[in-house]
Amino acid sequence: MEKADRSPVTVADLGSQVLISLALGAAFPADPLMGEEDASQIRGNATGDIRAALHARLAELIPGLDEQTAEAALERCDDAGGPRGRWWTLDPVDGTKGFLRGGQYAVALALIEDGAVQLGVLGCPNLERADGRTGSIFVAQHGRGTWELALDGEADETRVRVAGICDPSQARYAESLEAAHSAQDEALLIAERLGITEPPLRLDSQVKYGLVARGDASVYLRIPRGGYVENIWDHAAGAIVVTEAGGIVTDVDGVPLDWTTGRRLDRNRGIIAAPAAIHGAVVAAARSVLPVRPG
Numbered sequence: 001m002e003k004a005d006r007s008p009v010t011v012a013d014l015g016s017q018v019l020i021s022l023a024l025g026a027a028f029p030a031d032p033l034m035g036e037e038d039a040s041q042i043r044g045n046a047t048g049d050i051r052a053a054l055h056a057r058l059a060e061l062i063p064g065l066d067e068q069t070a071e072a073a074l075e076r077c078d079d080a081g082g083p084r085g086r087w088w089t090l091d092p093v094d095g096t097k098g099f100l101r102g103g104q105y106a107v108a109l110a111l112i113e114d115g116a117v118q119l120g121v122l123g124c125p126n127l128e129r130a131d132g133r134t135g136s137i138f139v140a141q142h143g144r145g146t147w148e149l150a151l152d153g154e155a156d157e158t159r160v161r162v163a164g165i166c167d168p169s170q171a172r173y174a175e176s177l178e179a180a181h182s183a184q185d186e187a188l189l190i191a192e193r194l195g196i197t198e199p200p201l202r203l204d205s206q207v208k209y210g211l212v213a214r215g216d217a218s219v220y221l222r223i224p225r226g227g228y229v230e231n232i233w234d235h236a237a238g239a240i241v242v243t244e245a246g247g248i249v250t251d252v253d254g255v256p257l258d259w260t261t262g263r264r265l266d267r268n269r270g271i272i273a274a275p276a277a278i279h280g281a282v283v284a285a286a287r288s289v290l291p292v293r294p295g
C-alpha cells in the first residue's frame with residue numbers, strides 16, 4: 001500500500017515490526033519501542049487484504065500466534081523518544097523501495113539511553129560479503145567496535161573499519177538511489193570541491209552506513225531537499241555502525257546528531273558520514289556549497 005507520504009509499505013514492513021517487537025518484548029519487557037510503522041495502517045476498510053496477508057504470513061512463522069497479540073505488538077511501537085530513559089528505535093524494512101525492486105534494504109534496530117545510541121544492529125539481507133556470499137548483519141556497541149556477521153552463519157564475524165584514507169580526493173561516496181531523498185546535484189558539487197573523481201555508489205537504505213563502516217565507500221552524503229527532517233529510525237543504527245568503525249557522523253553543517261528530539265532529528269539537516277581523518281574536510285566542502293542553514 002501507499003502511505004500518507006506516498007512511500008510504500010508492505011506485509012514485510014509490518015511483519016518485521018511485529019516479530020522484532022515480540023522478541024524485544026520477551027527479552028526486555030520494560031523497554032519502550034519506537035517503530036516506523038503505525039498500527040492504524042491495517043485498520044479501516046481499504047486494508048483488508050494487507051491485514052489478512054500479514055496474519056497469514058505471521059502464522060506460518062509463529063504457529064499459534066493470535067491476531068490480537070500480533071496487533072498489540074505492532075501497536076506498542078509508538079514510543080515518542082526524548083532526552084531521558086532507555087528505548088529502542090526500529091526501521092523494520094528501511095529502503096522499502098529497494099526491497100521491492102530486489103535491491104538493497106536493511107532491518108535497522110538501535111538502543112538509545114539518555115540521548116546516546118548504545119547499540120546498533122543493521123541486517124542487510126541483499127549485501128554481498130567479502131567471501132562472495134550474500135547477507136550481512138552489522139553490530140556495533142558503544143566502545144566495543146563494529147562487527148560484520150554472516151546472515152547465514154557460514155563465516156566468522158569480522159571487525160570492520162572505515163577506509164584508511166587521509167586525502168579526501170581519494171574518497172568514493174555513497175548516496176540515495178532515490179533522487180527525491182538526497183540532492184544528488186549538490187552532492188556532486190561537494191565531491192568536485194573535494195577533488196573526488198570516482199562516481200557515487202547509489203543504493204537504498206542504511207546499507208550505505210554499512211558500506212562506509214567496512215570501507216567499501218568512504219563517505220555517505222545525504223543532502224536534504226526542501227527542509228526535509230530525517231526520522232530517528234533511519235539513522236540511529238547506521239550512525240553507531242559507522243562511529244564504532246572509526247568514522248564520524250554529523251549533519252551537513254557538522255552538527256552532531258541530536259537523538260533527544262522525539263521521533264525526528266529536528267535539530268539537524270541531512271547527513272555526512274566519513275572516516276575521522278577526512279570528515280572535517282567533507283563538512284567544510286558542504287558548507288561552502290550549500291546555502292547557509294536557515295534560522
Ligand code: AMP
Pocket residue numbers: 007094095096175176177178180181182203204205206224225228231234
Ligand atoms: P534511502 O533509501 O537512503 O533513500 O532512504 C530511505 C528513507 O528515506 C525512507 O526510510 C524514508 O523515511 C526517507 N525519506 C522519505 N522521503 C524523504 C525525503 N524527501 N528526503 C529524505 N529522506 C526521505
Ligand code: MG
Pocket residue numbers: 091093094095233234
Ligand atoms: Mg526507513
